[in-house]
Amino acid sequence: MDTILQQLVNGLSLGSIYALLALGYTMVYGIIKLINFAHGDIYMVGAFWGYYVINQLHFNFWLALISAMIFCGLFGVLVEWLAYRPLRNSPRIAALITAIGVSFLLENGMAYLFTSNVRSFPQVMHVVRYHLGGVSISNIQLLILVVSIVLMVLLQLIVRKTKMGKAMRAVSVDPEAAQLIGINIDHTISFTFALGSALAGAAGVMIGLYYNSIDPLMGMTPGIKAFVAAVLGGIGLIPGAAIGGFVIGLLETIMQALGFSAFKDAAVYAVLIIILLIKPAGILGKKIKEKV
Amino acid sequence: MSLLKVEDLSVNYGVIQAVKGVNFEVNEGEIVSLIGANGAGKTTILKTISGILKPAGGKIYYEDREIQSEKSEKIVLGGISQVPEGRHIFPGLTVMENLQMGAFLRKDKAALKNDYDAVFSRFPVLSERKNQDAATLSGGEQQMLAMGRALMAKPKLILLDEPSMGLAPIFINEIFDIIKEIQKQGTTVLLIEQNASKALSIADRGYVLATGNILMTGTGEELLANEDVQKAYLGG
Ligand SMILES: Nc1ncnc2c1ncn2[C@@H]1O[C@H](COP(=O)(O)OP(=O)(O)OP(=O)(O)O)[C@@H](O)[C@H]1O
Ligand SMILES: [Mg+2]
Numbered sequence: 076m077d078t079i080l081q082q083l084v085n086g087l088s089l090g091s092i093y094a095l096l097a098l099g100y101t102m103v104y105g106i107i108k109l110i111n112f113a114h115g116d117i118y119m120v121g122a123f124w125g126y127y128v129i130n131q132l133h134f135n136f137w138l139a140l141i142s143a144m145i146f147c148g149l150f151g152v153l154v155e156w157l158a159y160r161p162l163r164n165s166p167r168i169a170a171l172i173t174a175i176g177v178s179f180l181l182e183n184g185m186a187y188l189f190t191s192n193v194r195s196f197p198q199v200m201h202v203v204r205y206h207l208g209g210v211s212i213s214n215i216q217l218l219i220l221v222v223s224i225v226l227m228v229l230l231q232l233i234v235r236k237t238k239m240g241k242a243m244r245a246v247s248v249d250p251e252a253a254q255l256i257g258i259n260i261d262h263t264i265s266f267t268f269a270l271g272s273a274l275a276g277a278a279g280v281m282i283g284l285y286y287n288s289i290d291p292l293m294g295m296t297p298g299i300k301a302f303v304a305a306v307l308g309g310i311g312l313i314p315g316a317a318i319g320g321f322v323i324g325l326l327e328t329i330m331q332a333l334g335f336s337a338f339k340d341a342a343v344y345a346v347l348i349i350i351l352l353i354k355p356a357g358i359l360g361k362k363i364k365e366k367v
Numbered sequence: 368m369s370l371l372k373v374e375d376l377s378v379n380y381g382v383i384q385a386v387k388g389v390n391f392e393v394n395e396g397e398i399v400s401l402i403g404a405n406g407a408g409k410t411t412i413l414k415t416i417s418g419i420l421k422p423a424g425g426k427i428y429y430e431d432r433e434i435q436s437e438k439s440e441k442i443v444l445g446g447i448s449q450v451p452e453g454r455h456i457f458p459g460l461t462v463m464e465n466l467q468m469g470a471f472l473r474k475d476k477a478a479l480k481n482d483y484d485a486v487f488s489r490f491p492v493l494s495e496r497k498n499q500d501a502a503t504l505s506g507g508e509q510q511m512l513a514m515g516r517a518l519m520a521k522p523k524l525i526l527l528d529e530p531s532m533g534l535a536p537i538f539i540n541e542i543f544d545i546i547k548e549i550q551k552q553g554t555t556v557l558l559i560e561q562n563a564s565k566a567l568s569i570a571d572r573g574y575v576l577a578t579g580n581i582l583m584t585g586t587g588e589e590l591l592a593n594e595d596v597q598k599a600y601l602g603g
Pocket of ligand 1: 380383384385403404405406407408409410411412452561
């Protein structure tokens with residue numbers, strides 16, 4: 076029982092990182108139908124930003140987190156503006172290939188600038204472990220969980236309640252009608268990239284703190300898993316991405332606990348395939364309605 | 368005074384010429400109907416006025432400024448709203464959120480409350496369904512929502528693209544009554560319809576469009592009485 080609870084705790088904190096990342100994939104997909112393969116690399120950039128500001132500028136955790144969100148938000152907007160916007164009216168495959176290109180560019184660019192060495196992330200926080208019965212939970216795990224949930228709630232509030240959030244949803248479902256009522260599509264897309272990338276930045280700083288190490292390729296695997304999480308939840312659906320992230324995090328830790336560490340990734344994909352065979356549109360996805 | 372003047376407008380889709388040198392104007396306070404068969408280029412003209420499509424040639428004057436190269440945002444801000452063909456309400460957004468989106472560019476926040484009330488009293492069914500997903504509305508209700516959304520921008524000129532399409536006769540009459548009311552309250556109307564008899568009967572003036580060209584123009588009554596129009600568009 077305790078091991079199960081322990082894995083639940085571990086799975087939830089890892090899952091919340093995937094969830095934060097998956098949200099960015101799903102929002103960008105929702106609005107421009109692009110799978111932004113460079114998204115995992117924004118998370119890496121966020122981790123490096125955190126590394127830099129904590130080491131050089133002696134920022135505390137909160138400042139590092141918030142500044143990484145701002146920096147990555149702006150960075151995401153820049154990437155969209157430079158790489159994706161010129162291809163807005165090109166076939167989707169062109170944008171997809173560009174996204175893969177941007178991903179390589181960021182990975183290799185960062186390796187060039189900072190070498191591909193693994194660096195240990197500065198521990199801005201003294202690790203404290205709490206023991207509840209047989210379950211051990213660290214203050215960092217709690218922090219990740221709480222910060223992620225707060226960010227997800229904030230995101231939900233922005234998307235549901237604010238004018239820009241509603242515009243985002245309007246552009247996602249019908250860009251032309253949105254234009255006809257005066258919504259600026261470009262601004263709305265930039266706003267979406269800013270939100271998604273800011274969440275990735277937050278995830279990057281938190282994972283640095285959790286795993287203690289960062290490197291220019293650190294975004295690849297979590298990026299793909301977060302993408303899987305987004306598909307699993309129902310691509311384009313914000314609550315779906317959050318659920319998908321937690322499911323994948325839990326699966327991964329459960330597989331590990333069962334002694335299948337070596338197969339944990341395979342297990343994640345196996346589950347993805349099974350769920351998609353049963354529910355092709357994802358956990359929360361509805362049958363795709365053809366546009367009339 | 369002419370509020371909107373379209374001069375020698377041509378619009379292409381790649382090599383397809385959908386609109387070929389069209390001229391017409393809409394005076395302040397009028398209802399002007401543009402009628403024509405499927406594929407005549409009606410929707411294309413409206414999209415071009417709204418800045419969604421850019422013309423291959425010609426000019427569009429609105430309040431005596433040229434708008435054919437302006438962004439759709441600026442055109443809406445200038446007072447032209449469109450109710451697109453097929454309604455295009457936002458599914459997944461509630462009825463109220465759809466209306467709020469109509470007011471996206473409005474700066475006069477204080478006046479909004481009154482305008483929502485005005486829309487709700489014009490379309491009581493929307494008020495009942497305020498918090499419902501707009502996708503759950505019936506076709507007629509969606510048409511009303513699309514009109515309400517466009518009205519929330521407080522347009523001087525409203526462009527209606529086949530508002531009666533796919534509606535039951537009772538709804539059609541209601542929609543046309545509403546169009547007349549909109550005019551009475553001071554909004555100029557450019558109405559596109561395939562339901563030519565209805566459209567011409569409420570119009571001050573009309574134009575007949577065929578394969579990208581204006582064939583005929585006259586008052587609504589003149590066109591209704593015209594034999595060619597009757598043969599081609601009124602099933603006479
Ligand atoms: N996106 C497009 N790409 C290529 N051709 C198009 C496109 N949209 C419209 N057309 C063509 O342009 C011409 C005019 O189309 P348009 O939609 O303006 O007609 P319409 O008068 O509104 O017809 P309807 O009454 O059926 O709505 C048609 O021949 C149509 O096939
Ligand atoms: Mg049409």
